[in-house]
Amino acid sequence: xxxxxxxxxxxxxxxxxxxxxxxxxxxxxxxxxxxxxxxxxxxxxxxxxxxxxxxxxxxxxxxxxxxxxxxxxxxxxxxxxxxxxxxxxxxxxxxxxxxxxxxxxxxxxxxxxxxxxxxxxxxxxxxxxxxxxxxxxxxxxxxxxxxxxxxxxxxxxxxxxxxxxxxxxxxxxxxxxxxxxxxxxxxxxxxxxxxxxxxxxxxxxxxxxxxxxxxxxxxxxxxxxxxxxxxxxxxxxxxxxxxxxxxxxxxxxxxxxxxxxxxxxxxxxxxxxxxxxxxxxxxxxxxxxxxxxxxxxxxxxxxxxxxxxxxxxxxxxxxxxxxxxxxxxxxxxxxxxxxxxxxxxxxxxxxxxxxxxxxxxxxxxxxxxxxxxxxxxxxxxxxxxxxxxxxxxxxxxxxxxxxxxxxxxxxxxxxxxxxxxxxxxxxxxxxxxxxxxxxxxxxxxxxxxxxxxxxxxxxxxxxxxxxxxxxxxxxxxxxxxxxxxxxxxxxxxxxxxxxxxxxxxxxxxxxxxxxxxxxxxxxxxxxxxxxxxxxxxxxxxxxxxxxxxxxxxxxxxxxxxxxxxxxxxxxxxxxxxxxxxxxxxxxxxxxxxxxxxxxxxxxxxxxxxxxxxxxxxxxxxxxxxxxxxxxxxxxxxxxxxxxxxxxxxxxxxxxxxxxxxxxxxxxxxxxxxxxxxxxxxxxxxxxxxxxxxxxxxxxxxxxxxxxxxxxxxxxxxxxxxxxxxxxxxxxxxxxxxxxxxxxxxxxx
Amino acid sequence: xxxxxxxxxxxxxxxxxxxxxxxxxxxxxxxxxxxxxxxxxxxxxxxxxxxxxxxxxxxxxxxxxxxxxxxxxxxxxxxxxxxxxxxxxxxxxxxxxxxxxx
Numbered sequence: 001x002x003x004x005x006x007x008x009x010x011x012x013x014x015x016x017x018x019x020x021x022x023x024x025x026x027x028x029x030x031x032x033x034x035x036x037x038x039x040x041x042x043x044x045x046x047x048x049x050x051x052x053x054x055x056x057x058x059x060x061x062x063x064x065x066x067x068x069x070x071x072x073x074x075x076x077x078x079x080x081x082x083x084x085x086x087x088x089x090x091x092x093x094x095x096x097x098x099x100x101x102x103x104x105x106x107x108x109x110x111x112x113x114x115x116x117x118x119x120x121x122x123x124x125x126x127x128x129x130x131x132x133x134x135x136x137x138x139x140x141x142x143x144x145x146x147x148x149x150x151x152x153x154x155x156x157x158x159x160x161x162x163x164x165x166x167x168x169x170x171x172x173x174x175x176x177x178x179x180x181x182x183x184x185x186x187x188x189x190x191x192x193x194x195x196x197x198x199x200x201x202x203x204x205x206x207x208x209x210x211x212x213x214x215x216x217x218x219x220x221x222x223x224x225x226x227x228x229x230x231x232x233x234x235x236x237x238x239x240x241x242x243x244x245x246x247x248x249x250x251x252x253x254x255x256x257x258x259x260x261x262x263x264x265x266x267x268x269x270x271x272x273x274x275x276x277x278x279x280x281x282x283x284x285x286x287x288x289x290x291x292x293x294x295x296x297x298x299x300x301x302x303x304x305x306x307x308x309x310x311x312x313x314x315x316x317x318x319x320x321x322x323x324x325x326x327x328x329x330x331x332x333x334x335x336x337x338x339x340x341x342x343x344x345x346x347x348x349x350x351x352x353x354x355x356x357x358x359x360x361x362x363x364x365x366x367x368x369x370x371x372x373x374x375x376x377x378x379x380x381x382x383x384x385x386x387x388x389x390x391x392x393x394x395x396x397x398x399x400x401x402x403x404x405x406x407x408x409x410x411x412x413x414x415x416x417x418x419x420x421x422x423x424x425x426x427x428x429x430x431x432x433x434x435x436x437x438x439x440x441x442x443x444x445x446x447x448x449x450x451x452x453x454x455x456x457x458x459x460x461x462x463x464x465x466x467x468x469x470x471x472x473x474x475x476x477x478x479x480x481x482x483x484x485x486x487x488x489x490x491x492x493x494x495x496x497x498x499x500x501x502x503x504x505x506x507x508x509x510x511x512x513x514x515x516x517x518x519x520x521x522x523x524x525x526x527x528x529x530x531x532x533x534x535x536x537x538x539x540x541x542x543x544x545x546x547x548x549x550x551x552x553x554x555x556x557x558x559x560x561x562x563x564x565x566x567x568x569x570x571x572x573x574x575x576x577x578x579x580x581x582x583x584x585x586x587x588x589x590x591x592x593x594x595x596x597x598x599x600x601x602x603x604x605x606x607x608x609x610x611x612x613x614x615x616x617x618x619x620x621x622x623x624x625x626x627x628x629x630x631x632x633x634x635x636x637x638x639x640x641x642x643x644x645x646x647x648x649x650x651x652x653x654x655x656x657x658x659x660x661x662x663x664x665x666x667x668x669x670x671x672x673x674x675x676x677x678x679x680x681x682x683x684x685x686x687x688x689x690x691x692x693x694x695x696x697x698x699x700x701x702x703x704x705x706x707x708x709x710x711x712x713x714x715x716x717x718x719x720x721x722x723x724x725x726x727x728x729x730x731x732x733x734x735x736x737x738x739x740x741x742x743x744x745x746x747x748x
Numbered sequence: 749x750x751x752x753x754x755x756x757x758x759x760x761x762x763x764x765x766x767x768x769x770x771x772x773x774x775x776x777x778x779x780x781x782x783x784x785x786x787x788x789x790x791x792x793x794x795x796x797x798x799x800x801x802x803x804x805x806x807x808x809x810x811x812x813x814x815x816x817x818x819x820x821x822x823x824x825x826x827x828x829x830x831x832x833x834x835x836x837x838x839x840x841x842x843x844x845x846x847x848x849x850x
Contacts, residue, residue, distance in 0.1 A: 728843065730772050730780075737768065 001056050007067040010091055013049050013099065014138045016042050017106075020131035028124025036114050039127040043107035043134065050096075050103040057096040058512050064092035066144055068206070086206060090144030093512040094342065098141045098276055101346055102269050104491075105353045106134045108484035109264040112357050115480040116260055116364055126166060130264070133159035137269050141276065145205035146195045149277070153191070153237060156270045157184050163265060164257040176253035183250040187240015191277075194233030197226060211283050215519035224286070224524055231289035234281055235296075242274025242326045245300040249589050251323055255315040259360030262315060267322050267356050268349035275329045275345050282338055283516045286524040294334025294429065298441040301327030303587060305448040309455070310584040313381050314359045317456050321407065322352055324445060328422055335438060336532050337425025338515035343504065344418035347497065351406040351415055354488030358400040361477040361485065362386065362460060365393060369473035378467075383456060388465035392474040395482045397461045399489040404457050406492040408450035409551045414492050417504040419446065421536075424543035428535035432527045443550050450554030458562040502544065505537075652691025660684025756797035763790035777830045777840040781823065788819045 020042040028035040057065070068088025077083040110130060117126055136155030143149050158181075165177030199205060201220045202213050220226040238244065243251035254266050265271070278285075278293060285293070301324045308320035325348050332341030366380035378385050390397045406415035423446065426439040465471035476482065490496075498507025515532075518525045527535075560566045573580040582588070664680025763786055770783030792812040799808025834840050 728846075730842065733768070733772055 001060065003061065003065050006053055006056055006061070006091065007065055007089065009049050009053050010089060010099070010142055011067075013046050013053065013103070014089075014135065014142055016046050017131045017134035017138065021128050021135060024124050024128035024131060028128055031124070034124035034127070036110075036123070036127050039131055040107070040110040040114065042131070043103065043110045046134070047100075047103040047107045050099045053091065054096040054100045057091055058093060058508070064090050064208075066090050066208075068144060081203060083203070085147060086145060086204070087148055088144045088206070089142045090207070091142065094276075094279060095141050097342075097346060097509075097512065099138060101272075101349050102134065102137050102141060105264055105268040105349055106130070106137075108487055109260045109353070109357070112263075112360065112481050112484045113258070113260045115478045116360055117258060120258075122166065126163075126258070129159055129162050129166075130261075133163070133265060133270070137273065140273050144207055146198065146207070146210075147205040149280075150188075150192065150195060153188065153241065153273070156265070156273065157181065157188070157241075160184075160254070160265050160270055163261040164254045166258055166261070167256075170256070172253075173256040176250075176256040180250040180254050183247050184240045187236050187238070187247050190233045190236025190239075192237075194230045194236070197221065197230040197233065207280060211519045214284055217521070219521075224521065227284070227520060227524070228286045228288045231281070231285045232292055235278060235285075235289065235293055238274030238277045238330070239296065240274075241277075242271050242330065243300075243323050244274070244296050244327060244330055245303055246589075248300060248304060248323050249586075249593060252316055252319040252586070255313075255319050259315065259356060259363060262319070263353045263356030263360065266319070268353040271322065271326055272329070272345045272349060275326065275333065275341065278330065278333045279338065279342050279345075282333065283519045285518075285526075286520045287526040288524070290334050290336065290526050291433075291435070292334075294331050294435075294438055297327045297329070297331030297334050298438045299327070300324070301331060301445045302441050305445045305452070306583050307586050308452045309448065310580065312384055313379075314362065314383050314386075314456065314460065315356075315381055317383075317452060318352070318355055318359055321355075321449065321453065324449065325352065325407070328419070328442070328445065331438065331442065332422035332425055335425045335429035336515070336526050337422055337428075337536065339510055339513045340418060340421030340425050342513055343497070343509055344422055346509075347406070347414035347418045347492070350488050350491040351403040351413075354399060354403040354485060354492065355407070357481070357485055357488065358396055358403065361393065361396045361481050362389060362400075364477055364481070365389070365396075365474045368475075369470050372473050373470060383459040385466050386460045387463045388461070388471060389474065390461040392471060393461075393476045395476060396485060399482075399485040400461065401457060402489040402492050404453045408453050408555060409446055409547055410555075411548070412494055412501050414494055414497055416501075417494055417497060420540075420544050420547055421504060423547050424536050424540045425532075427539035427543050428532060429527075431535055431539065432532070443546055446547050447550035447554040450551040451558050454555050454558035455562055458558060462563060503540065652688060656684045656688040656691065659687045753797055753801040756793060756800075760790040760793040760797070763787075763793065775841045775843055777833070777842050778827075780842060781826050781830070785819060785823070788815055791815065 020039045024031075024035045024039060031038065066088060068086050071085045071087045073085075074083040110127070113126065113130070117123055120126060133156060136152045136159060139152035140149050140156065143152065161177045161181040164180055165174050168174045168177070195205070197220050198210055201218065201222075202210050204210060204213075214220075214227070220230050240247045251266060251271065255262055257266070304320040304323035304327065308317050308324065311317045311320060325344070329341045329344045329348070332338075332344060363380050366386065370376070370378055370380055402413075406413035409416045409419040423439070423442050426442040430436040430439045465474075494501050494504075497509050498504040500506050504510055515529050517529070526532075557567070561569050585591070660680040660683055663683040664676045666676075667679040668676030767783045767786030767790060770786065771780050774780050774783065792815050795808035795812045795815075797808075798804070799806070830840055833845060837845055839845070
């Protein structure tokens with residue numbers, strides 16, 4: 001297969017979901033079954049093509065394949081120089097694998113949605129948005145430059161907004177959509193600034209061009225600090241999209257959207273785009289930038305894992321678990337375990353999409369059971385209202401258990417392989433740099449993850465159902481919903497990634513994804529690939545033993561607390577009431593942001609309002625009331641016939657002359673005759689003006705004069721120009737001819 | 749005597765001046781239109797002359813064909829307008845058709 005054909009294939013993969021969007025948004029309502037079959041078929045076609053592309057790329061081509069064209073050429077722009085925007089695609093191993101991940105998840109989510117969204121008010125629009133999202137996500141993955149990645153970045157943002165707010169009649173859903181959109185913009189501003197810094201120096205958006213320029217010794221704005229800054233700023237985009245601390249607050253709220261959307265966008269693909277961005281820009285990250293990334297990831301993983309323990313909404317638990325796992329990936333990339341970080345992205349996409357679809361299946365069943373009972377008060381997503389679903393929904397239960405095992409890092413699962421690698425990477429990082437806080441957090445979070453995931457499984461599926469009589473109405477979901485679950489469960493086994501169940505380093509994945517060489521100056525680089533790989537290899541078994549131990553402890557604790565009831569969760573919550581409340585309320589992040597951002601804006605507005613009322617209005621009203629006072633004061637006198645206007649003016653003139661005389665004389669004696677004369681004129685004039693305007697002269701002559709003057713002026717010219725407007729076209733031609741002749745003689 | 753570019757330009761300028769003169773002085777609308785035709789054709793002569801005496805290939809001829817086409821269209825529409833005006837006012841004298849004035 002030739003490289004050109006492979007590139008054509010990827011263009012087809014990119015365009016097909018867009019076609020699905022365009023067809024469904026315009027014709028969806030008129031098609032049979034509202035066009036869901038078309039969207040699903042198109043996505044499965046994409047999946048087939050992407051598998052071909054990945055297989056060919058991994059087996060036949062070593063070098064990245066590129067295809068680019070010049071989009072616009074502004075030529076030589078002043079202040080910037082040559083400005084040309086190249087667009088293009090790049091297929092390397094990273095993007096080939098990522099395309100397959102996106103297509104698998106997207107196609108299975110399409111299939112699942114047929115069952116889950118059945119009878120929805122905006123059924124065809126939902127599928128149209130899924131198509132648009134897949135298109136934008138593939139655009140991020142397949143591009144070879146920062147420009148298109150930014151366009152795709154914003155497009156997935158708007159798709160996320162549209163799909164979170166799919167049920168916009170619900171206030172909480174439309175609020176959550178707005179929150180997601182706004183919080184993402186904060187991160188995107190950083191990414192945009194970073195891209196601009198790079199463009200300012202390199203005059204290109206291409207990844208390869210920028211990296212080779214940095215590798216050749218050219219630094220952004222000529223300084224190393226700017227290189228670190230641009231790295232961290234681009235990472236800001238990932239912080240927003242991948243819901244990293246401190247911008248993680250939008251993702252839990254985003255669970256207001258339909259559950260398949262949470263699986264596709266907010267678990268497997270869009271939020272992983274941030275991790276993908278870090279992997280893409282990895283070569284230009286300096287040691288400082290990577291350290292920042294690692295710490296942000298670790299803090300995120302820890303905070304959200306603690307919050308996940310106390311949540312009762314099945315989707316909220318999964319949302320915080322997603323944030324925590326994304327923190328893991330970011331941390332993995334930050335410490336330099338590039339392959340492990342991206343590996344975890346892939347395995348996590350499979351089992352977390354499965355977890356969300358599984359929870360969707362549970363919610364679907366609960367919703368129908370409650371609906372049948374006519375119960376509209378019980379929350380179908382609250383795990384306290386569930387329990388004992390194992391016998392009613394066996395397929396959902398066993399697949400859900402498989403995903404839970406994978407996310408907890410139990411051996412023989414894909415999650416075990418990838419998680420272990422990240423933990424080994426953090427240990428190696430700790431050993432090389434002395435930052436031992438990161439591996440400590442890593443292992444702690446691994447234990448917490450196992451605990452809260454098994455808490456979820458036990459409370460949802462095991463034990464007895466919480467309400468008598470309801471469980472008879474709960475049934476397994478239709479085949480369109482269980483089939484994707486089974487497929488994802490199959491993909492959560494280790495054998496797909498490596499035939500060795502304890503280490504992935506011999507598998508195809510590790511051969512395909514290698515850490516790219518850093519291009520930053522040697523003094524700024526993190527530990528070299530060889531050194532790091534050695535340290536990682538050395539700590540591999542330590543990491544495995546430790547992670548197995550903490551995962552085991554976590555699972556045991558979960559069973560002890562929620563199954564065997566040896567430990568009472570309620571009494572613990574009571575004993576550690578402060579911590580429990582703190583964690584239950586999500587570390588009060590929303591309240592903090594509410595106080596700082598919203599409160600700050602309100603306070604600023606209040607200050608500006610005060611300024612407007614007192615200073616600006618004061619100036620305007622003050623001048624008006626002065627004029628009013630003087631004018632009315634005079635007219636009062638006129639009415640009472642105490643003094644007539646002429647007497648008032650005469651008196652005013654007299655006072656003015658006196659004032660002029662005194663000031664003039666004073667200045668004369670102090671200074672010279674000349675200054676005396678000027679002072680006399682100025683002070684006398686001002687005094688007279690005061691009286692004159694008091695008598696209404698200012699209003700009458702200057703204000704009215706200006707208005708009337710404009711009218712008179714236009715009237716005068718109107719009369720004048722009227723004579724020229726004969727209405728005879730032939731005369732006009734003569735004028736035009738004269739004008740051209742004049743211009744000709746002026747400019748010849 | 750060798751015929752050069754300037755001869756063509758002079759012819760064209762004379763034609764142009766005749767056209768302008770006709771447009772300005774004639775009262776009859778049809779004669780004004782004829783003046784416009786003269787102006788257009790003087791421009792055509794310029795186009796073709798410049799093409800002939802420069803390295804351009806057939807650019808001027810192509811534009812001249814365009815101009816002829818446009819002139820035909822313009823004549824058709826303008827004569828239709830003149831006909832309608834004659835039906836309404838019983839005159840084609842451009843001085844007397846001044847209803848839109850004031």
